[in-house]
Amino acid sequence: MNSRRASPLQAGKLPAASASPWRASRERRRDREVKREAVIRAAARAFNHKGYHNTSLDDIAATLEVTKPTVYYYVSNKEQLLFQCFLAGVEQIRAAFREVKDLEAPARERLKAVLRHYGEAMASEFGWCMVRAEDQDLSPAMSRHIKALKSEIDQGIRRLIREGIQDGSIEPCDPKMTAFALAGALNWIAHWYRENQSLTGAEIASAFVTIFEGGLRPRSASQVAPRAPLRRRVRIAR
Amino acid sequence: MNSRRASPLQAGKLPAASASPWRASRERRRDREVKREAVIRAAARAFNHKGYHNTSLDDIAATLEVTKPTVYYYVSNKEQLLFQCFLAGVEQIRAAFREVKDLEAPARERLKAVLRHYGEAMASEFGWCMVRAEDQDLSPAMSRHIKALKSEIDQGIRRLIREGIQDGSIEPCDPKMTAFALAGALNWIAHWYRENQSLTGAEIASAFVTIFEGGLRPRSASQVAPRAPLRRRVRIAR
């Protein structure tokens, strides 16, 4: 483990974003930040895979091929670790809001853009942490912090909906309930999405956006008269 | 199970569904089932409130004013307890499907009926358990069982969507993605809904159904031209 010796991969050809910065380059480079991020990323992966409570810090350390105290060298405790994962995910969504802020498009278009990024974030390795970082598992202070961030996003969505209703790009509706429905559908992605899925997060988000936009009720005025009698459900009574 | 002696509360005047059957009536009545259900209900409440891993069986016992071995007298282990809570919730949804099975209405109407019950179940005390009973926390066998039940529900929704597309009551769409979106929005209720909310589960479900049905894009052909220039977002350029 004690290898001085100039490393050849100094000028970063870092293969994948997932490799362990420890064993990857034997000699100790002290880019603390790189390693710290690797810890957080590994934690996110583990939480995503096994859940917060079923992941021990030993597990995370093993993934990185180090020991538990090393993990504690980069992060103060397990709760902090979850919190950092949460932040990493939320930041993606906040960026989406910023990106859209000064666009001149109607609100529905801006909302769609945000939702697409939102969905991508949910399908990322931090999705689970954003969705499952619960008050229940966190100290009161951290719980408040997380709630505030979540609320900020919720309010952002509601605002876009209200603006859409005003500028006529969105059908009048209850902004609160609509925001809940939208966020719920997208949050749920974090529950079922696994990498190596055929669709990317962005594609899923797009599909959802299309569904939400159009609605289930047919738009074509043809409104085919419900021809229920076609159904073959007479069968065994009882 | 062997209750000889006519029980006075046979013809149920059960005050609230929440009272403890133990201390509530000091003398021991041996309706094992009633007590067992009380255990499960108490567990569901506790899981709902504090999460599975943050709830000890001592907690649950304390709620019922008994001790842990008493809980183990009615249920074999913690996992079983979670599973029973899960079942209680899922059964409500399965009942909804059965109820709708032989209706002569167009598929969209049947779907709406199912979704309303679905939403109610999610707002019930078993909602959390249905949504959060994860593979991660369960033995492989139980995990398979739960997955099968979830899949059954998912497939049921997809089938209704397909039927709706066929009978013309639902706009053509991807049944799988649409089912995910619907279920996601409704499942999410279990995360944020708390009793003493102003809306009931059924009302929330109805609101969601309306949103899903109509879609965000305005239906009135008036299609107000996106008058984006109205917006006042020129401000500080970075």
Add this chain to the structure above:
DNA sequence: TAGAATACCTACTCATGAGTATGATGGAGC
């Protein structure tokens, strides 16, 4: 080249909580 940091490891402590062994109590039936 001698400290002084930095980065990491071995080997603990210690609380928590699931699950159990065993025994007490009290009513039912004879």
Add this chain to the structure above:
DNA sequence: GCTCCATCATACTCATGAGTAGGTATTCTA
């Protein structure tokens, strides 16, 4: 009265996992 069985409590065991104490090696700095 005695026995059986259902019900419940006391008082454990035991594994797990968060977090730490203290030491070692490597690199930086003067």
